[in-house]
Amino acid sequence: MQRTAVRWGLLALFADGPKYGYQLRTEFDARTGGSWAVNVGQIYTTLDRLARDGDVAPVGTNEDGREMFAITEQGRRALEGWYVTPITETDRPRSELAIKLAMAAVDPHVDIALVVQKQRTESMRQMRDYTDLRRRAGAEDDLTWTLLLDHLIFGLESEIRWLDHAEATTLRRRHDRPPPGPSRVATEQPMPERARR
C-alpha cells in the first residue's frame, strides 16, 4: 500500500479521539479486515512523520504509561482537505496487468486467448474468495471493511470485463491481419485441450 495512503488512513483514525501507537495498528487492521498489510514499524514511522509535520501532537500518557497523540487543528484541516480532494489519475498505481496485455496484444506470436484466460481464471478465483468474505460480513460488521471488500469485488468485475474486451479486440484485429507463422508462446495446455479459433 502506498505510503501516503497509510498516512491519511492513520490520520483519519484520530478523528474520534487521542490514540497511542499500537492502538493505531489494531484499529487500522480491524477497520480494513487486515486487507492492507501495514507492519508495526511502518505505523510508528508514519506516526513520527505526522507528529513532525504538526498534524498530530503528543498529549501526555494514559494510565498505562503509553504516549498518547491527538490530531491538531492543522491535521483536522488537512484531513478535511484530503476527503474532498479527488484521487487523480497520476496517483493511481500502474498496473502490471495492463502493460502485460497491451504488450501481448501487439506480439502476433503470443496466444492472447491463453494469456487472458489465465488471468480471467485467477481474477475469478479472487472474486469467489472476496465474495465469500462479503457474504459472511453482516450488517453488524464494520462499514469500512464491507466497503473495502466491495471495492475489491467491483475492481475485479471491471478487470474481467476489460479482459474480455482486450481479448475480443485483439482477436478481431488479428483476424483482419493474420499473424506470420505459428505461435511461439503458449505451449501449455490448460484443461483437456485448448480451444483454437
Added chain:
Amino acid sequence: MSGPVLRLTDVERVYQAGEVSVRALAGVSLSVRPGELVAVMGPSGSGKSTLLAVAGGLDTPTAGSVEVEGVQLGGLDPTAVAHLRRDRIGYVFQDYNLVTDLTAAENVALPLELAGAGVRSARSAAVAALEEVGLAAEADRFPDQLSGGQQQRVAIARALIGGRRLVLADEPTGALDSQTSIAVLKVLRARIDAGAAGVLVTHEARYAGWADRTIFVRDGRLVDATPERDDPRRLLGESS
C-alpha cells in the same frame, strides 16, 4: 448418498444443419456435488446453454453420458426422462417462467401435483418452500402482483420443491437490478448450502463469485476452471 448430483462425462452435442455440422459441445466433463454451486461463463455461442439443456435432459447428447443422482439419462425412454426431469431437476430462467394464471403457491405446488401429490399436501409444501425464500406473505399473489426479484425467488422455490436436489439456472439475474440480483443469489445460495446442487450460467463475474467454482466454456469445451477454495485471508496480504 454423497456422490455427485450431476455428472457429465465426455459429453458431445453435434447439431446437423444441412451439410454443415456444428459441435456445440465437444467433450465436456463436469460433476457437481451436493452443496456445490458451479458457475458457467463463456462468450455467447460458446455452448453454455447447450450444456445446461443437456444436463437437464432437455437435449440429448450425441456422445458421452449424463447422470442425475446416479441415474443415466441415456438409458431411459422419453417418458422416464420426463419423469426424472419433473421429480429431480429444477430450472430457473431469466424470464422466471411462472404460470401467470396461478398464484405463487400454486406455481410452486405444480410440480408436486403433476407428480400425483394431493392438493393440500402440495400446498403446504409450497408454502413452506416460499417461506424459505422469504415470500410466505406473497403465497396467494399472482406473478403480475410480484416484483421481478420476487418472481425469481418463487421460481427458485419451485425449482427445489419436493425431493429435487438439482437446480439449473440460466442467467437468473439477467432481468434484475443489482440489489435484487444479490437477494436472488442469497436465496439460491441458501438452498445450495442446505444440500442442493446447482449450475449457474451467467455473464456477470460478480454473480459468478457466488459459486464455489467457475468453469469457462469456449467453442464447446471447458478451457479452464477456478481451483477449489483455500483460505481467502491469504489473498488479503497477511499483516501479522
